[in-house]
Amino acid sequence: MRRPALAAVVCVALVSACGTGLQAQTYKARTAGDTVGTDVNGLALRGLAIDIDGTDATAAPQLSGVIVNNGTEDDQLVNATTSVASGVQFLSATGAPVLDLPAGRGSGTDWALQLDGLRAPLVPGSFVQVELQFAKAGRVPLSVPVRTSDNGLKDREPAQDPYGEG
Numbered sequence: 001m002r003r004p005a006l007a008a009v010v011c012v013a014l015v016s017a018c019g020t021g022l023q024a025q026t027y028k029a030r031t032a033g034d035t036v037g038t039d040v041n042g043l044a045l046r047g048l049a050i051d052i053d054g055t056d057a058t059a060a061p062q063l064s065g066v067i068v069n070n071g072t073e074d075d076q077l078v079n080a081t082t083s084v085a086s087g088v089q090f091l092s093a094t095g096a097p098v099l100d101l102p103a104g105r106g107s108g109t110d111w112a113l114q115l116d117g118l119r120a121p122l123v124p125g126s127f128v129q130v131e132l133q134f135a136k137a138g139r140v141p142l143s144v145p146v147r148t149s150d151n152g153l154k155d156r157e158p159a160q161d162p163y164g165e166g
Contacts (some may be wrong), residue, residue, distance in 0.1 A: 034147040035065065041137035042071025043101070050115070050130075052122050054148035061122055062091070062112040063130060063144060069101040071136075076100055077107075079133035086117030101134075124148045 037046040048065035069075055077099035080088040090097060093110035101107060113130075122128065127143045134140065 034145050036142060036144055037065075038140070038142065039070075040140050041134075042069065042073075043075065043134065043137050043140075044068040044070055045132075045140070045142070048142065048144055050122065050128055050144050050146045051149035052124065052146060054124075057121070061115045061118070061146070063115065064109065064112040066106055066109060067099070067101055068106040069103055072103050073136060074100070074102050075137055076135040077132060078135050080113050080130060081133075082115060082128055082130045084119055084122065084128050085115035086119070087115075089114040089116055098135075122146045 035047045035049045037044070037048065039045075044067070046066045046068065048063065050061050050063045052061045053059035063080070067077065077090075080090075082088060090099065091112045091114055092099065099107055099111050124147050126146050128146060130142050130144050132140045132142065
Protein backbone atom coordinates (compact mmCIF):
# COMPACT_ATOMS: atom_id res chain seq x y z
CA MET A 1 0.00 0.00 0.00
CA ARG A 2 2.81 2.41 0.70
CA ARG A 3 4.48 1.96 -2.70
CA PRO A 4 1.52 3.24 -4.78
CA ALA A 5 1.16 6.25 -2.47
CA LEU A 6 4.88 7.00 -2.70
CA ALA A 7 4.79 6.61 -6.49
CA ALA A 8 1.86 9.02 -6.68
CA VAL A 9 3.68 11.64 -4.61
CA VAL A 10 6.81 11.33 -6.77
CA CYS A 11 4.77 11.65 -9.99
CA VAL A 12 2.99 14.76 -8.72
CA ALA A 13 6.33 16.32 -7.74
CA LEU A 14 7.87 15.54 -11.12
CA VAL A 15 4.91 16.82 -13.13
CA SER A 16 4.51 20.02 -11.13
CA ALA A 17 8.20 20.90 -11.44
CA CYS A 18 8.41 20.57 -15.21
CA GLY A 19 7.54 24.25 -15.74
CA THR A 20 10.11 25.72 -13.40
CA GLY A 21 13.41 27.29 -14.26
CA LEU A 22 14.40 30.06 -16.64
CA GLN A 23 13.50 28.05 -19.75
CA ALA A 24 9.83 27.56 -18.86
CA GLN A 25 7.30 28.86 -21.41
CA THR A 26 5.58 30.94 -18.75
CA TYR A 27 8.83 32.75 -17.94
CA LYS A 28 9.19 34.34 -21.38
CA ALA A 29 7.97 37.92 -21.73
CA ARG A 30 5.37 38.40 -24.44
CA THR A 31 3.40 41.36 -25.73
CA ALA A 32 -0.36 41.24 -25.80
CA GLY A 33 -1.67 39.80 -29.06
CA ASP A 34 -3.49 42.99 -29.97
CA THR A 35 -0.52 45.37 -29.67
CA VAL A 36 3.01 45.61 -31.05
CA GLY A 37 6.27 46.80 -29.57
CA THR A 38 9.90 47.09 -30.61
CA ASP A 39 13.21 48.65 -29.58
CA VAL A 40 15.06 50.83 -32.08
CA ASN A 41 17.86 53.39 -31.75
CA GLY A 42 17.33 53.98 -28.03
CA LEU A 43 13.53 54.11 -28.25
CA ALA A 44 11.21 51.49 -26.75
CA LEU A 45 7.84 51.45 -28.53
CA ARG A 46 5.23 49.58 -26.48
CA GLY A 47 1.56 48.71 -26.73
CA LEU A 48 1.06 50.25 -30.17
CA ALA A 49 -2.30 49.49 -31.78
CA ILE A 50 -4.82 51.07 -34.11
CA ASP A 51 -8.22 51.41 -32.45
CA ILE A 52 -11.37 51.52 -34.54
CA ASP A 53 -14.77 52.36 -33.12
CA GLY A 54 -16.90 49.22 -33.31
CA THR A 55 -20.10 51.25 -33.09
CA ASP A 56 -19.30 54.23 -35.35
CA ALA A 57 -17.96 53.37 -38.81
CA THR A 58 -17.41 57.07 -39.59
CA ALA A 59 -15.00 57.65 -36.68
CA ALA A 60 -11.37 57.95 -37.76
CA PRO A 61 -9.09 55.17 -36.43
CA GLN A 62 -6.33 56.18 -34.05
CA LEU A 63 -2.89 54.68 -33.43
CA SER A 64 -1.69 55.01 -29.85
CA GLY A 65 0.71 53.45 -27.36
CA VAL A 66 3.73 54.42 -25.29
CA ILE A 67 7.19 55.45 -26.49
CA VAL A 68 10.08 55.52 -24.01
CA ASN A 69 13.29 57.32 -24.89
CA ASN A 70 16.01 55.21 -23.28
CA GLY A 71 18.70 57.23 -25.05
CA THR A 72 20.83 60.08 -23.77
CA GLU A 73 19.47 62.69 -26.23
CA ASP A 74 15.98 64.14 -26.61
CA ASP A 75 14.03 63.00 -29.67
CA GLN A 76 10.67 63.73 -31.31
CA LEU A 77 8.05 61.81 -33.25
CA VAL A 78 7.69 64.20 -36.18
CA ASN A 79 5.68 62.32 -38.82
CA ALA A 80 3.88 59.11 -39.68
CA THR A 81 2.68 57.59 -42.94
CA THR A 82 0.58 54.62 -44.01
CA SER A 83 -0.80 53.45 -47.34
CA VAL A 84 -4.28 52.78 -45.87
CA ALA A 85 -5.06 56.48 -45.27
CA SER A 86 -4.62 59.67 -47.24
CA GLY A 87 -3.19 61.41 -44.20
CA VAL A 88 -2.10 61.03 -40.60
CA GLN A 89 -2.88 63.74 -38.08
CA PHE A 90 -1.05 64.06 -34.76
CA LEU A 91 -3.34 64.55 -31.74
CA SER A 92 -2.16 65.48 -28.25
CA ALA A 93 -3.50 66.94 -25.04
CA THR A 94 -1.10 69.87 -25.41
CA GLY A 95 -1.98 70.62 -29.04
CA ALA A 96 1.69 70.33 -30.06
CA PRO A 97 2.32 69.28 -33.69
CA VAL A 98 4.97 66.71 -32.64
CA LEU A 99 5.52 64.31 -29.75
CA ASP A 100 8.46 65.36 -27.60
CA LEU A 101 10.47 62.44 -26.21
CA PRO A 102 12.89 63.71 -23.53
CA ALA A 103 15.87 61.47 -22.81
CA GLY A 104 15.16 58.93 -20.10
CA ARG A 105 11.38 59.51 -20.12
CA GLY A 106 8.21 58.06 -21.58
CA SER A 107 5.62 59.67 -23.78
CA GLY A 108 2.64 58.97 -21.59
CA THR A 109 -0.66 58.07 -23.20
CA ASP A 110 -2.10 61.50 -24.02
CA TRP A 111 -1.26 61.37 -27.74
CA ALA A 112 -2.52 59.56 -30.83
CA LEU A 113 -2.09 59.45 -34.59
CA GLN A 114 -5.42 59.77 -36.37
CA LEU A 115 -5.72 58.03 -39.74
CA ASP A 116 -7.74 60.33 -42.02
CA GLY A 117 -9.27 59.45 -45.38
CA LEU A 118 -9.23 55.65 -45.16
CA ARG A 119 -8.90 53.98 -48.54
CA ALA A 120 -10.76 50.89 -47.28
CA PRO A 121 -12.40 49.87 -44.00
CA LEU A 122 -10.04 48.46 -41.36
CA VAL A 123 -10.84 45.04 -39.91
CA PRO A 124 -10.12 44.08 -36.29
CA GLY A 125 -7.40 41.44 -36.18
CA SER A 126 -5.70 42.68 -39.35
CA PHE A 127 -2.38 44.53 -39.49
CA VAL A 128 -1.55 47.90 -41.04
CA GLN A 129 1.89 48.94 -42.26
CA VAL A 130 2.85 52.24 -40.62
CA GLU A 131 6.11 54.16 -40.77
CA LEU A 132 6.95 56.43 -37.85
CA GLN A 133 9.50 59.19 -38.43
CA PHE A 134 11.62 60.36 -35.50
CA ALA A 135 13.90 63.42 -35.59
CA LYS A 136 16.97 61.47 -34.42
CA ALA A 137 16.03 57.77 -34.38
CA GLY A 138 14.96 57.96 -38.03
CA ARG A 139 12.28 55.94 -39.81
CA VAL A 140 10.69 52.98 -38.05
CA PRO A 141 8.47 50.68 -40.15
CA LEU A 142 5.90 48.72 -38.14
CA SER A 143 3.11 46.25 -38.73
CA VAL A 144 0.46 47.51 -36.30
CA PRO A 145 -2.58 45.44 -35.27
CA VAL A 146 -6.10 46.79 -35.64
CA ARG A 147 -8.48 46.28 -32.73
CA THR A 148 -11.94 47.50 -31.83
CA SER A 149 -12.15 50.14 -29.13
CA ASP A 150 -15.73 49.15 -28.28
CA ASN A 151 -15.56 47.08 -25.14
CA GLY A 152 -19.32 46.53 -25.13
CA LEU A 153 -19.87 48.86 -22.18
CA LYS A 154 -20.85 52.05 -24.02
CA ASP A 155 -24.54 51.22 -24.16
CA ARG A 156 -24.98 49.92 -20.61
CA GLU A 157 -27.65 51.25 -18.33
CA PRO A 158 -26.56 53.37 -15.31
CA ALA A 159 -27.66 50.59 -12.98
CA GLN A 160 -25.23 48.23 -14.76
CA ASP A 161 -22.24 50.50 -14.20
CA PRO A 162 -20.26 49.49 -11.10
CA TYR A 163 -18.17 52.70 -11.32
CA GLY A 164 -21.05 55.14 -11.69
CA GLU A 165 -19.79 56.38 -15.07
CA GLY A 166 -22.65 55.11 -17.29
